[in-house]
């Protein structure tokens with residue numbers, strides 16, 4: 001078996017006619033450009049495109065298949081240049097009764113499954129063209145609808161404050177899902193502000209595989225979080241086997257941001273415009289103005305609902321390795337990033353493989369040193385909150 005780099009949560013910016021799909025996503029993010037970026041720059045082998053139930057995107061996929069630019073592969077998924085496999089997917093927002101909104105990803109095996117899901121979705125959302133269409137039904141109905149057509153649903157960025165199942169809907173999964181759904185659920189997505197250590201303080205999550213995906217809304221952010229999966233080959237069926245940890249297929253590592261770098265790691269008070277970086281979690285109301293309308297940090301939320309003060313990892317849990325994407329490394333701008341990728345082949349190779357001396361030949365000693373510090377986890381970080389990323393801080397000089 002072989003190890004594959006897998007990022008299952010990437011948004012489309014617009015379809016090939018220029019009609020926007022996700023308003024906040026970059027216009028360079030077309031179906032075809034995502035495949036090219038993975039192939040030429042990122043070294044991502046399997047990429048999940050989460051707007052594949054949008055009719056404009058379905059049209060694009062159809063014409064890429066017609067022209068022979070891409071092909072449907074036998075195990076499910078869309079192949080590009082014998083190297084990149086695209087997993088079709090859809091991100092949908094649901095609403096619990098008397099509770100909050102949450103986001104969910106649905107993996108779709110073939111273009112036909114994507115079309116079938118798109119048709120079903122059109123019956124319950126107001127705008128199927130938009131990315132992350134909002135349906136006015138609880139998550140369990142969406143999951144039943146998806147499972148009926150053989151699609152694979154799971155919670156997206158499960159702890160984020162505004163739109164997630166633990167973030168603002170429930171404290172335990174059975175409050176939202178019946179046991180037959182919980183026992184066929186395979187995975188949850190951690191989101192940028194959480195990691196395995198945090199999520200494994202909640203015992204009901206021990207049975208599920210954790211995914212670390214980028215939720216990229218622009219090309220450079222593809223692969224800022226990803227999963228390493230051991231698979232027989234790159235296909236939808238193999239990915240699902242890995243999520244189920246079946247026949248030796250599995251996620252063997254999660255690579256993600258240090259959760260401090262995520263946009264919602266700590267609680268933020270909009271009234272005081274402050275993120276509470278140094279206060280002991282959980283911070284559930286503003287320590288300054290006592291307001292309870294705070295944007296609760298992922299760390300704070302998890303501390304609020306955890307079963308254990310320290311993580312207890314189940315035996316199957318793979319390591320979670322921090323990576324700091326090049327764009328977070330101080331002093332490494334877009335031009336340096338291009339030069340590094342040209343020299344080493346992909347961002348993954350720059351982040352994890354290139355030697356310090358080789359890096360220095362391209363970007364100088366100082367920047368090379370910072371890339372190595374980022375790799376070793378010794379770059380000092382300030383936590384993010386309230387929608388602002390955390391950042392690396394370096395001493396002057």
Ligand SMILES: [Zn+2]
Nearest residue numbers: 091103156163
């Ligand atoms: Zn989302």
Ligand SMILES: [Zn+2]
Nearest residue numbers: 009011091215
């Ligand atoms: Zn998303």
